[in-house]
Amino acid sequence: MAHHQVRLGIPGVRGADQPAFDSHRPPSPELIDDCVHCGFCLTTCPTYALWGEEMDSPRGRIHLMKTGLEGAPLSESMVGHFDACLGCMACVTSCPSGVQYDRLIEQTRAQVERRYQRSAPDRALRAAIFTLFPYPRRLRVLRGPLRLAQRLGADRALQRSRLLEKLSPQLAAMQSLAPRLGRPERVAEHTPAVGERRAVVGMLTGCVQREFFPGVNAATARVLAAEGCDVVAPAGQGCCGALSTHTGREEEGQRFARAVIDTFTDAGVDYVVVNSAGCGSAMKEYVHLLSDDPGYAERARAFSARVRDFSEIIAELGPVAPRHPVGGTDAQGVPVPVVTAYHDACHLGHAQGIRQQPRALLSAVPGMQLREIPDAEICCGSAGVYNILNPEPARELGDRKAANVAATGAQLLVTANPGCMMQVAQALERAGRPIRMAHTAQVLDASIRGVRVP
Amino acid sequence: MTTQAGHPSDPERQASVLRGADPAAEVQAQREPAGAPASRGTVAQVREDLRGLLPEEAVLTDPARLATYECDGLAAYRVTPGLVVLASRPEHVAATVRACARHRVPFVARGSGTGLSGGALPHADGVLVVTSQLRTLHEVSGEDQRAVVDPGVINLQVSQAATPLGYYFAPDPSSQQICSIGGNVAENSGGAHCLKYGFTTNHVLSLDVVTPDGEQVTLGTRAPDAPGYDLIGAFVGSEGTLGVATRATVRLVRLPEDVRTVLAGFDDTDQAGAATSAIIASGIVPAAIEIMDALAIEAAEAAVQCGYPEGAGAVLLVEVDGPTDEVAHELAEVERICREHAAIELRVATEAADRAAIWKGRKSAFAAVGRISPDYIVQDGVVPRTALGQVLRRMSEISAEQGVRVANVFHAGDGNLHPLVLFDGGTEGETERAENVSGMILDLCIEQGGSITGEHGVGSDKARYMPRMFTDEDLDTMQLVRCAFDPDGIANPGKIYPTPRLCGERPGRHQGAHPLQETGVAEIF
Numbered sequence: 014m015a016h017h018q019v020r021l022g023i024p025g026v027r028g029a030d031q032p033a034f035d036s037h038r039p040p041s042p043e044l045i046d047d048c049v050h051c052g053f054c055l056t057t058c059p060t061y062a063l064w065g066e067e068m069d070s071p072r073g074r075i076h077l078m079k080t081g082l083e084g085a086p087l088s089e090s091m092v093g094h095f096d097a098c099l100g101c102m103a104c105v106t107s108c109p110s111g112v113q114y115d116r117l118i119e120q121t122r123a124q125v126e127r128r129y130q131r132s133a134p135d136r137a138l139r140a141a142i143f144t145l146f147p148y149p150r151r152l153r154v155l156r157g158p159l160r161l162a163q164r165l166g167a168d169r170a171l172q173r174s175r176l177l178e179k180l181s182p183q184l185a186a187m188q189s190l191a192p193r194l195g196r197p198e199r200v201a202e203h204t205p206a207v208g209e210r211r212a213v214v215g216m217l218t219g220c221v222q223r224e225f226f227p228g229v230n231a232a233t234a235r236v237l238a239a240e241g242c243d244v245v246a247p248a249g250q251g252c253c254g255a256l257s258t259h260t261g262r263e264e265e266g267q268r269f270a271r272a273v274i275d276t277f278t279d280a281g282v283d284y285v286v287v288n289s290a291g292c293g294s295a296m297k298e299y300v301h302l303l304s305d306d307p308g309y310a311e312r313a314r315a316f317s318a319r320v321r322d323f324s325e326i327i328a329e330l331g332p333v334a335p336r337h338p339v340g341g342t343d344a345q346g347v348p349v350p351v352v353t354a355y356h357d358a359c360h361l362g363h364a365q366g367i368r369q370q371p372r373a374l375l376s377a378v379p380g381m382q383l384r385e386i387p388d389a390e391i392c393c394g395s396a397g398v399y400n401i402l403n404p405e406p407a408r409e410l411g412d413r414k415a416a417n418v419a420a421t422g423a424q425l426l427v428t429a430n431p432g433c434m435m436q437v438a439q440a441l442e443r444a445g446r447p448i449r450m451a452h453t454a455q456v457l458d459a460s461i462r463g464v465r466v467p
Numbered sequence: 468m469t470t471q472a473g474h475p476s477d478p479e480r481q482a483s484v485l486r487g488a489d490p491a492a493e494v495q496a497q498r499e500p501a502g503a504p505a506s507r508g509t510v511a512q513v514r515e516d517l518r519g520l521l522p523e524e525a526v527l528t529d530p531a532r533l534a535t536y537e538c539d540g541l542a543a544y545r546v547t548p549g550l551v552v553l554a555s556r557p558e559h560v561a562a563t564v565r566a567c568a569r570h571r572v573p574f575v576a577r578g579s580g581t582g583l584s585g586g587a588l589p590h591a592d593g594v595l596v597v598t599s600q601l602r603t604l605h606e607v608s609g610e611d612q613r614a615v616v617d618p619g620v621i622n623l624q625v626s627q628a629a630t631p632l633g634y635y636f637a638p639d640p641s642s643q644q645i646c647s648i649g650g651n652v653a654e655n656s657g658g659a660h661c662l663k664y665g666f667t668t669n670h671v672l673s674l675d676v677v678t679p680d681g682e683q684v685t686l687g688t689r690a691p692d693a694p695g696y697d698l699i700g701a702f703v704g705s706e707g708t709l710g711v712a713t714r715a716t717v718r719l720v721r722l723p724e725d726v727r728t729v730l731a732g733f734d735d736t737d738q739a740g741a742a743t744s745a746i747i748a749s750g751i752v753p754a755a756i757e758i759m760d761a762l763a764i765e766a767a768e769a770a771v772q773c774g775y776p777e778g779a780g781a782v783l784l785v786e787v788d789g790p791t792d793e794v795a796h797e798l799a800e801v802e803r804i805c806r807e808h809a810a811i812e813l814r815v816a817t818e819a820a821d822r823a824a825i826w827k828g829r830k831s832a833f834a835a836v837g838r839i840s841p842d843y844i845v846q847d848g849v850v851p852r853t854a855l856g857q858v859l860r861r862m863s864e865i866s867a868e869q870g871v872r873v874a875n876v877f878h879a880g881d882g883n884l885h886p887l888v889l890f891d892g893g894t895e896g897e898t899e900r901a902e903n904v905s906g907m908i909l910d911l912c913i914e915q916g917g918s919i920t921g922e923h924g925v926g927s928d929k930a931r932y933m934p935r936m937f938t939d940e941d942l943d944t945m946q947l948v949r950c951a952f953d954p955d956g957i958a959n960p961g962k963i964y965p966t967p968r969l970c971g972e973r974p975g976r977h978q979g980a981h982p983l984q985e986t987g988v989a990e991i992f
Contacts, residue, residue, distance in 0.1 A: 046841065050542040051834040052581040052645045056621060065600040065619065066553060067580065073535040080534050090529045107644075109770045110837030 033081030033091065035128065038263075038305075040078040040120045047112045048075045054104035054114075059392045059410050060097050068094045071104035071114050078121055087129050095121055097406065099399050100259050101392035102363035115364065116301065122261025142398050143262065147252035147269065152224040160194045186404035191225070192435050198227040204234045204244040211241035211330055214321075215282035217273070217296070220252050221431045222289045228467060229431070232458035233288045233323055239334040239461050240327055242286075250276045253287075255295030258302055259397050270299045271309055274316045285316070288323040288454055290358035290430035291397055294365055296320040322361060324429065324453050328370035337463035338380040339456060348380030351466070353456075354423035355383055356414075356437060358430035359392050371453045375427060378460040384421040388413070395436035411440030419446045425466060426450045508570025510549035513594055516566035517552070521559050527551035536595055539580040539587040540642070543844075544927050548575070548589030555600040557675065557683065557713035563596050564711065565681025573957045576711040578619060578647030582654060583833075583845050584926030586706045586962055593957075596711060598649045605714070609634050612719045613672060618649025618712050622656075625717065634719035637664035640922070641830045652712045655704030657922035659755040659829065660786070662880035664720065666922070668703040675714035676702060679953035683713070701948060706924050707959035709952040723788035726754070727798045728822045731783045731805040732776030732812040736760050736875065739781040740855040742808035743879040746785065747852065749804065751797050753880060757784040762839070762874035763832050763887065770835030773828025776812035783810075783879070784829055786822075832876045833887065840872070840889035842898070844905045847923035848912035852882040861911055862886060871897075871904045883921035884912070910935065925963045933965055942966075 034040065054071040055061045061070040068077065068090075077091050085091070095118070104114050131139070145151050162168045168191070200218055214237060218230050230246075237244045254269030273296070277285050287293035295302075297320050303313035321329065338348035355375060361367045375381055394400055394410030414437055418426055426441075426448050428434060434450055441448050451459075451466050459466045517526055527533055528550065537545040549572075554560045560576075567574040573593030580587055580599075589595045601617040604624065608614070609632035614625050622643040625636040639658035640646055646656065652674065657666045664670075673687035686698045702709050733739040739758045746753065759767065761780050767773050775782050783805065787797040798815065805813055816822045836843050850858045859875065866873040874887040886908050890901035909919045909932055919925070919932045933942060942964060952958070 047837060049834055049837045049843075050538060051540055052579055052642065053834060055579060055645050065602065067597075067599075068532045068535040076535045076537075077531060080531060085531060085534075088529070088531055091531045094532075109831035109834035111770060 031086065031128075032084045033087040033128075034121075034124045037124075037127075038120050039082060039124060040117045042082060044113050044117050045075055045079050045082070047110055048072065049110050051109065053109055054107050054112075057103035057107045057390050059099050059101060059103070059394070060406065062391060062413075063406055063409055069097055071098075071108075071112075074098060074121075075112070075114065075117065078117060081121075087125065092125055092129050095125055097403065099359075099392050099394070099396035099410075101359035101396055103359065103390050103392065106363045106390065115298075119258065119261070119298075119301075122259075123263040124261075126261035126263070138402070139260075142401060143257065143260075143265065146256055146398065147220055147254070147265075149218075149220045149223050149252075152220060156194060156197070156224060159191055163191075163193060182404045186401050186407070192438065194225065195228060198231045200227075200230045200234045200244075200246045202246055202248050204238045204246075206241045206243045207239050207334070209241055210243055212283045212326075213243040213245065213281070214326065215277045215280050215285040216244050216246040217253060217285060217287045217289075217292055218246055218250065219287075219289050219292055219431070222292075226431050226434065226452070229288060229452040229454055232452065233286070233454040236327065236334075236454050236457045236461060237286065237323075240330060240332060242326075242330075244286075245280045245282055247276050247280050253292045253296050254302075255289075255291045256397050258295050258298070259291070263302075266295075267302055267306065270296075270302055270313070271306075274299065274309065274312055277316065278312065282319075284319050284321045284326055286321050286323055286326050288429065288452065290322070290361035290365070291432060293320060293322045294360040297365065322365060322367050322370075322429070324361075324371040324374055325365075325367055327374060327457070332374065332377065334461045336378050336457075336460040339378055339459045339464075339466045340380050341465065342380075350380050350382045351425055352382045352384060352421075352423045353425045353427055354386050354418055354421040356386060356393070356418065356426060356428040356433060357389055358428055358433045359396070361429050362390070371427075371429060374453065375456060378456060381456075384423050386414075386421055387417045389417075393433050393436050393440070395430070395432035397432060400432075400436055407436070408440075411436050412444065415440035415444045415446065418448065419444065424449065425456075427453055427456055429453050506571055507592070508572050510572060510592060510594060512570045513563070513566045513572050514550060516569065517562060520562045521552065522555075525553045525555065525559060527553065536577070536580070536589060536597070539577065539582045539585060541583050541585040541588075541845075541926070541928060544585040544588050546589050546591050548595035549592050550594045551597060552594055553597050553600050557601070557677070560596055560598070560601075560711050560713050561677045561681050561683050563594060564677050564679065567594055567957055568680045568955065571955050571957055573960050574711075575959050576649065576653065576707045578650035578653075579621070579642075579645050581642045581646045582650060582924065582926065583847065584654075584920065584924040584928045586654060586924050586926035586959070587650075588927045588962075590960065593960075598711070598713075599647065601649075601713065604628050607632065607719070609719070612721075613716055614719055615714065615716045616648050617714060618647060618652070620648050622646050622648060622651060625719075629719050630722065632719075633722050635722055636717060637661075637670055637720045638667045641833060643830075648715050648717065649712050652703050652715055653705065653707045654922070654924040657878070657883070659757055659826075659878060661922070662756060662878065663752050663754045663788075666704075668700060670718040670720075671699055671703050671715060672718055673716035674699055674702060674712050676710045676712055678710045679955070679958040687716070689716070704924075705949075706926060706962050708949050708963060710958060723754075723790075723794075725791040725794040726786065726788040726822065727794055728816040728825050729783075729785040729787075729798065729801050729805065730775065730812075730814040730816070730825050731785070731810040732779030733781045733783060733808070733810055735780040736859050737856050738808050738810075739783040740859060740879065742783055742805050742810070743855070744852060745804045745808065746801055747880065749800055751787070751800060753785050753797070753801070754788045755784070755786040756878070756880035757829055758782070758875070758877055758879045759784070759829060759832060760875040762872060762889075763836070763876045764828070766835040766837075766839045766874060767828035767832050769838040771827050771831045773824065773831075775828055776814075779811060784825060829876070832874075833885070836874055836887045836889065839874075840891070842890050842892040842901075843874075844888040844890075844901055845923070846884070846886040846888060846905050846908050847920050848884050848886070848909055848917060849921040850882045850884065850912050850915045850917035852880070854915040854917070855879065855882060858884070858911055858915055858917075862908060865904060865907050865911075869900060869904050869907075871900050873904065873908075878921070881921070882917065884908075906932070927962055930961070930963055930965045933963070 067073040254266035258266030299313040300317040340349040340351035393414040394407035400407035577587040602619040606615040
């Protein structure tokens with residue numbers, strides 16, 4: 014695949030006493046001016062909830078951007094407050110003035126990554142993350158040893174020893190997040206629709222989703238097919254660039270984005286379906302990411318318009334495959350209730366506005382009893398690679414989320430993002446309240462097939 | 468008043484607390500030339516004093532961080548504070564205020580920073596005491612019908628905590644999802660439902676307060692109606708000029724058995740206003756009566772897609788609550804009156820979710836105006852309810868004459884107007900024109916026997932309008948109250964009064980003693 018190479022004239026690093034931002038896509042003054050300083054964002058901001066400080070709130074961060082635009086240098090404290098933002102976009106939901114904080118923080122992060130000299134350990138950690146996570150093949154290499162360690166209990170021994178935590182809390186966070194690995198399950202390149210074909214959909218298989226949660230992808234493909242979709246999962250597809258883009262690695266994100274657009278354009282599909290909230294959100298934003306790229310701007314616009322979350326496409330097409338109980342039936346044939354809590358992944362709820370669809374799909378499963386999680390709008394602390402880069406606040410947010418999930422009394426937790434799955438599972442385990450977890454697709458798959466949720 | 472320091476029954480002690488200073492300081496205050504800059508210390512001295520008393524991270528000095536506190540919800544006024552203290556214990560507030568008092572450095576208290584009159588505008592050579600980290604709900608009791616909360620607790624959180632017990636906290640400013648109880652106390656916040664349930668002052672039972680000399684005292688008792696002066700009444704709404712609240716005991720109100728919300732569309736605000744008067748005249752006291760005009764509806768629609776009646780020139784939102792039978796009767800009356808006044812559409816919401824959907828448009832309205840205008844001024848004025856129609860007509864004339872758009876959202880039941888004056892600060896002259904219109908609206912309110920603020924407070928924004936409403940004597944008398952608590956004038960100086968004076972200073976306009984002094988009614992400390 015020949016990648017279209019363009020030089021966008023992105024400037025490099027400058028001295029520390031220079032103004033915070035250069036002229037290449039600085040946080041937009043027009044978007045900053047939309048903020049009327051009303052403060053409605055404060056209570057839904059996870060870091061404000063934790064610390065109660067103005068500079069760690071969306072309103073405060075926008076203020077910092079403004080001072081940066083006015084010439085203030087990119088100081089360590091300023092960068093610290095930008096870095097502390099989870100990018101959960103709860104503020105976008107709660108803002109009555111329609112401030113596009115999502116665009117603002119993305120523009121700011123790209124400037125920070127280019128212009129701010131991070132410490133050597135921080136640089137090394139980021140390099141490690143971005144040499145590993147966006148590459149499914151490299152993740153796959155890790156699977157073998159990880160699975161072996163899990164089988165032998167070596168991972169838990171390592172956690173108990175707290176050795177890794179003493180060396181690096183970030184590395185410890187990364188290690189402890191790894192889910193229990195099952196058998197690898199591959200999605201076929203082509204899965205034909207069952208019955209009448211209603212759409213041809215491309216499927217993004219993702220990186221972490223593909224290697225750590227292969228069951229989710231398999232379920233997604235089966236449900237899509239059962240609902241009348243020809244499913245195309247191109248073998249050559251790579252990372253969507255979500256982690257890079259959301260962390261300010263603009264050029265890297267653009268590189269991944271172009272490749273994904275090429276792959277799915279070649280596949281000739283009506284929609285591109287994503288089962289990972291963070292990836293779907295990033296792909297719907299390609300239109301902004303590549304807006305300066307003459308060769309891709311128009312293609313990115315067309316591509317983003319075709320991207321659908323898994324629950325979004327099923328709701329859009331209208332579910333047709335019959336559903337069966339997922340908790341079995343009692344002697345009278347009545348479905349046994351499965352008390353389920355649905356966790357809104359921030360990049361699904363806040364970033365894509367998809368809240369109602371998964372709830373409607375889950376509620377339609379016989380026996381399913383949906384419970385709402387208190388403070389549902391507050392992030393669980395996963396936020397892409399945030400929980401690796403900022404383990405302490407992430408852990409605190411995870412603990413709060415775990416307590417709120419536990420308060421629902423649910424026996425099953427459903428969510429649609431691999432990051433949330435790992436983060437919340439770990440927090441619930443830490444709280445001594447382990448719970449079964451599943452992706453929306455896995456529940457629907459089980460229901461269509463008439464089996465219990467894995 | 469009782470002091471927490473343990474002198475609850477010492478009358479002399481109480482007197483000195485009332486006067487806000489110990490005798491030595493009083494003598495000093497009288498000796499020094501009032502207001503002379505040399506008598507003020509610096510924030511650096513306060514910073515030094517706080518070392519060891521407060522955690523390092525609680526004191527902000529980094530310029531970028533300080534700048535994020537430069538304004539509250541009124542972003543038109545900006546001053547970077549000299550120092551910010553993030554108090555996480557009442558003692559932090561007391562220690563900071565004591566240090567400020569020692570060096571006669573001004574301090575300003577700030578909760579969530581959502582105020583709309585610049586009441587928490589910092590002082591460049593002063594300390595901003597932030598209470599947002601003081602956010603523990605100490606007690607929520609249905610039996611006692613009270614909640615004991617920290618000042619940084621969010622208004623809505625009190626109701627959320629009380630709801631399972633069948634209670635709620637009645638004052639509900641539009642910013643209730645984020646404004647703090649401390650801020651509510653300082654501003655005597657109201658809200659849509661204060662027509663029936665009253666303002667914050669009607670719901671505060673007791674307050675722990677740090678007085679401007681740094682003393683921690685308790686106003687009020689657990690039992691209702693303590694004898695003596697109503698110091699809680701004086702403190703609530705004093706806009707941070709009498710001290711900093713560090714804990715509040717508030718009244719909880721029983722959740723009504725039934726609540727119905729009526730949304731009625733009218734052709735114009737005149738009809739909506741007439742319907743309002745008719746509803747009140749019929750003897751009904753609705754929990755809330757709100758009106759939004761076409762421009763406000765447009766903004767709310769753009770922001771939250773509230774689905775208000777299409778083509779309506781005004782919407783009237785009436786909420787009735789109470790025992791089921793009473794609500795059914797009142798609801799029927801409200802519907803009948805709306806129809807009689809030619810309502811073009813009428814909707815009744817019974818379910819909580821439907822009610823919330825109706826309220827969402829109203830509660831988001833201020834900030835939502837940001838969608839239809841780059842800049843705007845939220846005005847706050849009061850007129851007698853019967854003058855509503857006339858005032859609104861005059862306001863639209865002013866708007867047309869001056870070429871400045873004005874959106875209207877208001878608590879119609881108590882005549883509390885919130886005109887939103889729209890402008891584009893980027894266009895030359897527009898800011899001045901908008902401010903001019905905003906001032907004309909206040910004049911209009913005063914002309915009609917109303918007030919320059921209903922619930923947003925005077926703060927920095929309206930201090931200059933106070934002389935339009937009050938005589939010099941009135942203002943000087945008010946300052947006597949302030950001086951009793953704060954002889955050095957360090958608690959939120961520059962707010963409320965157009966010409967702040969230190970105690971002992973002779974108001975320039977008077978040749979001799981203050982008239983109240985002359986008649987022996989009052990004494991200047």
